[in-house]
Amino acid sequence: MGLKTGKITPCLWFDTQAEDAAKFYVSIFDNSRIGRISRYGKEGFAVHGKKEGSVMAVEFALEGQSFVALNGGPQFTFDEAISFQIHCGSQKEIDYFWSKLTAGGGSEGPCGWLKDRFGLSWQVVPDALIDMLLDKDAAKVGRVTAAFLQMKKFDIAALTRAYEGRAA
Numbered sequence: 001m002g003l004k005t006g007k008i009t010p011c012l013w014f015d016t017q018a019e020d021a022a023k024f025y026v027s028i029f030d031n032s033r034i035g036r037i038s039r040y041g042k043e044g045f046a047v048h049g050k051k052e053g054s055v056m057a058v059e060f061a062l063e064g065q066s067f068v069a070l071n072g073g074p075q076f077t078f079d080e081a082i083s084f085q086i087h088c089g090s091q092k093e094i095d096y097f098w099s100k101l102t103a104g105g106g107s108e109g110p111c112g113w114l115k116d117r118f119g120l121s122w123q124v125v126p127d128a129l130i131d132m133l134l135d136k137d138a139a140k141v142g143r144v145t146a147a148f149l150q151m152k153k154f155d156i157a158a159l160t161r162a163y164e165g166r167a168a
Helices: 018-028 091-102 127-133 138-148 156-164
Strands: 011-014 033-039 055-062 065-071 083-088 113-115 121-126
Touching (some): 018 033, 018 055, 018 065, 091 156, 121 127
Antiparallel strands (some): 055 065
């Protein structure tokens, strides 16, 4: 049974790790599952070079958002030009996603950004940060901005202290 897809479905290009990546992501997010898996046949080998029977594409959904993971070969890799934002309501949620997505070879980046072990970029963002940055008080926004620019994983308590003008 296929996953219900919207008008637009992100397709993530992997060399050979599409199924592993889909399983990894589905293990992290609630309301997620693997859908259909298609395999390469002998047709087109001269073009794709993939072994007959190997995984070509995997449908999966994370929190209701459909994706396709494609084993297209080593020609293309991920970079920060595309990332997925995870909106978090608590520090516990931030810590959870941060630890899960950096596990097994992922890496931390600045300002809530990270790369998972497949090289895909994610932004783990507290909902509270967005509210703070939309405040009409420029001094509050400036303090919060100065604080988050020093962070890798976001710390909601530190952001709140900056927003309120309290010392660390």
